[in-house]
Amino acid sequence: xxxxxxxxxxxxxxxxxxxxxxxxxxxxxxxxxxxxxxxxxxxxxxxxxxxxxxxxxxxxxxxxxxxxxxxxxxxxxxxxxxxxxxxxxxxxxxxxxxxxxxxxxxxxxxxxxxxxxxxxxxxxxxxxxxxxxxxxxxxxxxxxxxxxxxxxxxxxxxxxxxxxxxxxxxxxxxxxxxxxxxxxxxxxxxxxxxxxxxxxxxxxxxxxxxxxxxxxxxxxxxxxxxxxxxxxxxxxxxxxxxxxxxxxxxxxxxxxxxxxxxxxxxxxxxxxxxxxxxxxxxxxxxxxxxx
Amino acid sequence: xxxxxxxxxxxxxxxxxxxxxxxxxxxxxxxxxxxxxxxxxxxxxxxxxxxxxxxxxxxxxxxxxxxxxxxxxxxxxxxxxxxxxxxxxxxxxxxxxxxxxxxxxxxxxxxxxxxxxxxxxxxxxxxxxxxxxxxxxxxxxxxxxxxxxxxxxxxxxxxxxxxxxxxxxxxxxxxxxxxxxxxxxxxxxxxxxxxxxxxxxxxxxxxxxxxxxxxxxxxxxxxxxxxxxxxxxxxxxxxxxxxxxxx
Amino acid sequence: xxxxxxxxxxxxxxxxxxxxxxxxxxxxxxxxxxxxxxxxxxxxxxxxxxxxxxxxxxxxxxxxxxxxxxxxxxxxxxxxxxxxxxxxxxxxxxxxxxxxxxxxxxxxxxxxxxxxxxxxxxxxxxxxxxxxxxxxxxxxxxxxxxxxxxxxxxxxxxxxxxxxxxxxxxxxxxxxxxxxxxxxxxxxxxxxxxxxxxxxxxxxxxxxxxxxxxxxxxxxxxxxxxxxxxxxxxxxxxxxxxxxxxxxxxxxxxxxxxxxxxxxxxxxxxxxxxxxxxxxxxxxxxxxxxxxxxxxxxxxxxxxxxxxxxxxxxxxxxxxxxxxxxxxxxxxxxxxxxxxxxxxxxxxxxxxxxxxxxxxxxxxxxxxxxxxxxxxxxxxxxxxxxxxxxxxxxxxxxxxxxxxxxx
Numbered sequence: 001x002x003x004x005x006x007x008x009x010x011x012x013x014x015x016x017x018x019x020x021x022x023x024x025x026x027x028x029x030x031x032x033x034x035x036x037x038x039x040x041x042x043x044x045x046x047x048x049x050x051x052x053x054x055x056x057x058x059x060x061x062x063x064x065x066x067x068x069x070x071x072x073x074x075x076x077x078x079x080x081x082x083x084x085x086x087x088x089x090x091x092x093x094x095x096x097x098x099x100x101x102x103x104x105x106x107x108x109x110x111x112x113x114x115x116x117x118x119x120x121x122x123x124x125x126x127x128x129x130x131x132x133x134x135x136x137x138x139x140x141x142x143x144x145x146x147x148x149x150x151x152x153x154x155x156x157x158x159x160x161x162x163x164x165x166x167x168x169x170x171x172x173x174x175x176x177x178x179x180x181x182x183x184x185x186x187x188x189x190x191x192x193x194x195x196x197x198x199x200x201x202x203x204x205x206x207x208x209x210x211x212x213x214x215x216x217x218x219x220x221x222x223x224x225x226x227x228x229x230x231x232x233x234x235x236x237x238x239x240x241x242x243x244x245x246x247x248x249x250x251x252x253x254x255x256x257x258x259x260x261x262x263x264x265x266x267x268x269x270x271x272x273x274x275x276x277x278x279x280x281x282x283x284x285x286x287x288x289x290x291x
Numbered sequence: 292x293x294x295x296x297x298x299x300x301x302x303x304x305x306x307x308x309x310x311x312x313x314x315x316x317x318x319x320x321x322x323x324x325x326x327x328x329x330x331x332x333x334x335x336x337x338x339x340x341x342x343x344x345x346x347x348x349x350x351x352x353x354x355x356x357x358x359x360x361x362x363x364x365x366x367x368x369x370x371x372x373x374x375x376x377x378x379x380x381x382x383x384x385x386x387x388x389x390x391x392x393x394x395x396x397x398x399x400x401x402x403x404x405x406x407x408x409x410x411x412x413x414x415x416x417x418x419x420x421x422x423x424x425x426x427x428x429x430x431x432x433x434x435x436x437x438x439x440x441x442x443x444x445x446x447x448x449x450x451x452x453x454x455x456x457x458x459x460x461x462x463x464x465x466x467x468x469x470x471x472x473x474x475x476x477x478x479x480x481x482x483x484x485x486x487x488x489x490x491x492x493x494x495x496x497x498x499x500x501x502x503x504x505x506x507x508x509x510x511x512x513x514x515x516x517x518x519x520x521x522x523x524x525x526x527x528x529x530x531x532x533x534x535x536x537x538x
Numbered sequence: 539x540x541x542x543x544x545x546x547x548x549x550x551x552x553x554x555x556x557x558x559x560x561x562x563x564x565x566x567x568x569x570x571x572x573x574x575x576x577x578x579x580x581x582x583x584x585x586x587x588x589x590x591x592x593x594x595x596x597x598x599x600x601x602x603x604x605x606x607x608x609x610x611x612x613x614x615x616x617x618x619x620x621x622x623x624x625x626x627x628x629x630x631x632x633x634x635x636x637x638x639x640x641x642x643x644x645x646x647x648x649x650x651x652x653x654x655x656x657x658x659x660x661x662x663x664x665x666x667x668x669x670x671x672x673x674x675x676x677x678x679x680x681x682x683x684x685x686x687x688x689x690x691x692x693x694x695x696x697x698x699x700x701x702x703x704x705x706x707x708x709x710x711x712x713x714x715x716x717x718x719x720x721x722x723x724x725x726x727x728x729x730x731x732x733x734x735x736x737x738x739x740x741x742x743x744x745x746x747x748x749x750x751x752x753x754x755x756x757x758x759x760x761x762x763x764x765x766x767x768x769x770x771x772x773x774x775x776x777x778x779x780x781x782x783x784x785x786x787x788x789x790x791x792x793x794x795x796x797x798x799x800x801x802x803x804x805x806x807x808x809x810x811x812x813x814x815x816x817x818x819x820x821x822x823x824x825x826x827x828x829x830x831x832x833x834x835x836x837x838x839x840x841x842x843x844x845x846x847x848x849x850x851x852x853x854x855x856x857x858x859x860x861x862x863x864x865x866x867x868x869x870x871x872x873x874x875x876x877x878x879x880x881x882x883x884x885x886x887x888x889x890x891x892x893x894x895x896x897x898x899x900x901x902x903x904x905x906x907x908x909x910x911x912x913x914x915x916x917x918x919x920x921x922x923x924x925x926x927x928x929x930x931x932x933x934x935x936x937x938x939x940x941x942x943x944x945x
Contacts, residue, residue, distance in 0.1 A: 003763045006792065010757045108585075116586040117807045117856070118780045129791045136791035163401055166391050170384050176346055177382035182370030182399035182449055211756040212783055212811045216586070220754050255760035261723055261750050 006135035007252035013141035013210075015248020016148045020203035021225025022232065022240045023151065024196035028079075029229070030172035031192030034087050034095050038078055038103035040222020041110075042071040042197045046204025047213035048110060051119050060123060068201040075197020076190050078102065083193070084186065103222075110215035118212030126209045144206050145245070151199065152241050159237075168192060231271050233281025247271070295358055297322045297453050297484050298343070298374075303352035305338045312338040314508040315352070320453065320486050325479040327499035327516060329492040329529055335508040336488040337379055340457045343486075344376035345369040357452065371399045375451035379458045381442040385431030389422055392430050392441055396448030408448065415444040418474060436467035443471070453484040460491045472498050492529035496520045504529070573644040573881045575610070576617040577602075577670075577871060578637025580630045581649040583622035589805075589856035590650035594672055595620060596846050597861040598647070600838060601868035603845070611875040619643065625650065627657035634658050638665035644886055645670055645871055648692075650860070652676030652726065655690070662689045668887050670871060672864040673857065675700065675802075676729070680913045691890060691906060691913045693867035693899075695824060695859070697726075699918040700801055701733035704774050704822055705741055707923055708799045711820075712772035718747030718765050718796075720758075720785070721776040722803075730776040730801070746770050751781060758788040766794045775800040779808040786815040805857050809929045816926040818939050824899045824916060825862030826924050827852035829932040835898045838865060858931065863916070866897035870905050870915065 053063035086094030125140035159165040170178040232243035298320040305313035313335040345366035397408040416423035489495035504512040581591040623629035648671040671692035721727035749761035802823040878885035893905040900920035927937040
């Protein structure tokens with residue numbers, strides 16, 4: 001029983017990270033119908049840059065703010081330079097390959113400059129684990145689901161209540177129609193990628209104290225976050241969050257009751273089966289391509 | 292019309308890859324005119340409008356709007372300049388409410404003139420009571436005719452000087468058209484210039500001042516609508532003495 | 539070919555003689571040629587393992603400086619030519635060719651990864667180029683099938699000897715006698731299973747648990763819950779800093795703190811990332827540069843710090859054992875060159891078996907013997923236990939964990 005509770009707690013913790021990363025993919029996809037395969041790297045920047053700025057003497061929150069700001073800028077630059085030129089010509093292979101390549105370069109660069117080893121990030125929430133019915137979890141880990149919920153509702157409010165949010169949805173639905181009402185779709189997409197960059201970096205910063213900030217911390221998370229977004233249907237923010245958390249919990253249960261070594265193999269297989277059963281994703285809606 | 296036309300298109304060419312859809316078209320719309328463009332499927336009418344409104348870039352030619360050269364300008368800039376297009380297929384934002392669609396129509400002025408936008412939404416509801424009834428419903432749940440109303444209303448929310456409409460009648464019942472066209476005529480009388488591409492030649496000729504006839508990417512004929520309505524060639528080709536438009 | 543001048547038959551003969559000599563020289567096997575007094579190295583200098591290359595390089599360069607200050611080898615300065623292989627076996631092979639054929643060094647030095655070393659078996663044999671490993675601890679690096687290893691030597695740990703060493707340490711510290719193996723899902727980690735199982739069998743204790751984890755895993759709760767339920771109080775660990783830290787955190791969450799006895803994948807960075815949780819974790823190795831150092835080693839550390847500004851304290855040496863191994867290895871190489879009396883690879887190889895040397899890791903008397911198994915200079919008796927305490931990696935005797943656990 002205690003074991004199950006432990007799996008739930010750690011599952012929610014790691015699942016929230018996947019969900020946040022998946023939310024970022026959702027924001028980018030909805031605005032551009034393109035995906036940024038460097039995305040794991042803004043997650044990594046959130047952790048790594050915060051550590052670097054703290055080492056330079058900045059207070060923790062200022063460093064985090066700086067890291068998130070830089071990651072936001074990075075997201076925007078990547079859209080402008082590596083995605084937009086290909087998206088214009090509906091060249092999906094173009095942005096896929098380019099962003100994959102750029103992602104690898106960013107990671108190599110981080111490894112070369114920051115070093116391959118992980119570095120700690122101290123926060124007051126990592127002192128002692130909280131005990132909940134015999135299972136334990138660091139307070140820092142609970143910050144992530146909280147941030148996730150705030151973020152989801154915030155995004156929801158943004159999309160529904162603000163003009164910019166509605167413009168983003170318009171661009172997501174039909175780029176041409178958005179242009180016809182005066183929306184600069186390119187600028188909206190740029191904004192979306194920047195916003196996604198900030199979200200990814202926030203996730204990286206929140207989890208770095210728990211798992212150490214290393215140059216490769218974004219690789220697996222980026223992949224799983226993308227997978228979660230696809231399985232959820234990438235068109236629905238709430239769905240993405242639910243699937244992310246579920247997958248984190250699923251992973252823990254697979255490890256607990258089946259196999260640690262085969263965890264990813266089993267997890268990915270289940271995801272692929274889910275996708276075969278629900279090609280639009282679990283919560284997705286049919287994609288209507290407007291010409 | 293002695294003043295400069297609000298829209299002047301000269302030598303317009305539009306290509307999609309190798310396919311030349313528009314091959315040197317000259318069109319003008321005078322201030323306050325209601326101008327129609329008719330022709331069969333594939334004549335290049337829609338492509339002409341898309342080039343004018345900035346959805347595609349012309350391969351050659353010039354577009355002059357409101358005394359400025361706007362050739363190649365993207366559509367969102369054209370809206371800011373006062374040219375709004377109601378596209379073929381309506382393209383309403385079906386996942387958002389009617390009200391939100393209208394708000395988005397006013398995207399270029401919502402920050403500077405929120406009060407005016409509210410007023411315009413009220414006016415829209417007055418013009419299209421059906422939209423008013425469904426103001427908070429999702430636009431995807433509207434019928435074809437209601438969506439067309441919404442598309443027009445949305446276009447008007449940017450307070451354009453020229454409204455460009457691509458295929459008004461597509462898929463709409465005559466009853467709806469009988470309701471829509473008077474609205475357009477009324478708007479035109481109040482000073483809105485309109486350029487209308489229309490499959491149903493009879494409708495177009497009956498409401499517009501002037502009409503262009505396009506075929507194979509070129510302008511075949513041009514003249515006063517009332518004259519063209521009695522032109523032999525037009526009667527044969529588009530007014531099919533037998534039945535109405537094939538649609 | 540220009541016309542041979544008519545009045546210089548002697549010059550012509552001389553010219554022909556030189557040509558003949560060159561031709562003969564080129565035809566002779568490389569091993570018999572006069573080699574250069576250089577150590578050619580293939581290390582992980584860039585990429586994710588760059589910290590391992592650094593650990594080795596600082597030692598070798600410092601040792602060479604000392605050797606040359608004392609007169610060099612055979613009246614010539616000893617040189618280092620270092621190539622980057624980024625941890626890729628194919629590059630290591632390329633580098634070996636460069637070192638063996640173009641640079642013509644007397645000896646080649648290896649780096650961190652065992653697969654890189656194993657890939658070199660054939661090229662080294664073909665070129666007759668002696669090779670000295672300083673970290674790559676895989677048993678197969680030195681112990682080739684059919685006892686065929688002629689050219690590969692090592693000053694480092696040997697995985698097959700590490701396992702019984704760890705098992706002994708685990709037994710001494712386990713109150714309940716329930717010991718488990720936790721290993722990373724890589725070739726190195728999985729290679730530990732037969733070694734550790736054999737060592738446990740030799741000690742007549744069954745393994746109470748065996749759990750694995752993936753690289754980049756952040757949570758090992760499931761594995762730990764199973765071990766806890768099996769009553770395990772001591773874990774033999776094969777993994778590296780990042781996953782070790784995450785393992786400790788998982789333990790912290792569960793409130794389950796078995797004793798950890800780790801193979802030397804865990805380095806100094808672990809103290810940084812795990813913080814106070816690292817206290818009491820025991821690591822096998824050959825050396826630590828922290829704590830009280832004997833005078834010679836203290837001097838070496840000072841010279842390393844002077845020469846390499848990025849090494850501000852001992853905590854900046856990522857793989858302390860590797861650094862010490864490489865330092866000793868360089869001196870052993872110099873000794874062998876001197877004993878050989880000439881820069882000839884065969885002679886050098888023979889001389890290796892005559893080297894007696896007091897190093898900082900061990901007293902090598904002799905460094906190597908003619909059995910393949912003893913191409914490893916450091917024997918299990920020289921293996922050490924270290925423990926993390928208050929951010930330092932110290933010899934276990936200098937920590938509160940020196941005694942076996944008394945529960």
